[in-house]
Amino acid sequence: MRCGCGEGSGAVPGGASAVVVRYGTNLLFQTACIWEATARKIGNVHPFADFAKTTHLDFLLSAAAAADYFNYKASHCVGLTVRLAVEATAVAVGQNTNLGILLLIAPLAAVQRIVPLRDGLVSTLDALSQEDTRLVYEAIRLANPGGLGGAPEQDVRDEPTVTLLEAMSLAAERDMIARQYANGFADVFDFGVPAFTAAFAKFGRVEAAIVDSQLRWLAAHPDSLIARKNGAAVAEDVQRRAQAALALGGLETPAGRAAGVALDRHLRSDGNRLNPGTTADLITACLFVALRENMVTPSAPFRWNVSDWL
Incomplete structure (x- = not known):
């Protein structure tokens, strides 16, 4: 059965840049995961803030376990990449640490390196099949993400009858990761990546750029994981608090940083139920x-x- 494999395999041509030759897709995947997990983001695990059952080391091991399935020389389809990487992660750390990351980066990594990423992504998403959906549903059931409820159509517990793009489009209104499939990753390309690169140009440090872009994501979009676990009103309250921190100057001012630290305490106050995990996944894709x-x-x-930060 046809899978949405895109053109992820093949040798790098002679005209490619030295950076493309040096850094394989699997290293870029692992770097993105390590950076995101290591940055001192509010409400998330980082080197100085573990959760009761999930540590910073769990995220590093997860990145290492999944990285082999993001090598551009591999020939896996998107669904199989997600399924195998979820299984490898479960073996390595015994829990779901990266399902959202895998769902977001798998189609991006499937685009051949000689093709413009955004153009190639459109073709990859259009090529996704029903088999991709079946494999992703298996991966979701294995990962068993927090707050997973039922769906009126194409529930992950049922045998799918639509392509992965169609299935994600059905969930786009309630989940920011599914929304990326439906809109061609517009939020990643048009909002998240510019937010990160602008902050990196301003601060000159990857960690500050990640934290700054996290605040901007939270201020612009209620986090889907918070909403699933706690309801839309709670997610919108977190959004308003992030907006307030940015209004005080964000990372550039003592008042903005103090508001960020206060928001971090709020997000951790109830057993980390307010962990903005979907935002973290989106940042990793960016x-x-x-x-x-x-x-x-x-x-x-x-x-x-x-x-005066975390």
């Missing part, structure tokens, strides 16, 4: 795009040195 498009390299300065 980092992968920025790395793949050579907007930033794995060797870019990372650590943001400021005395």
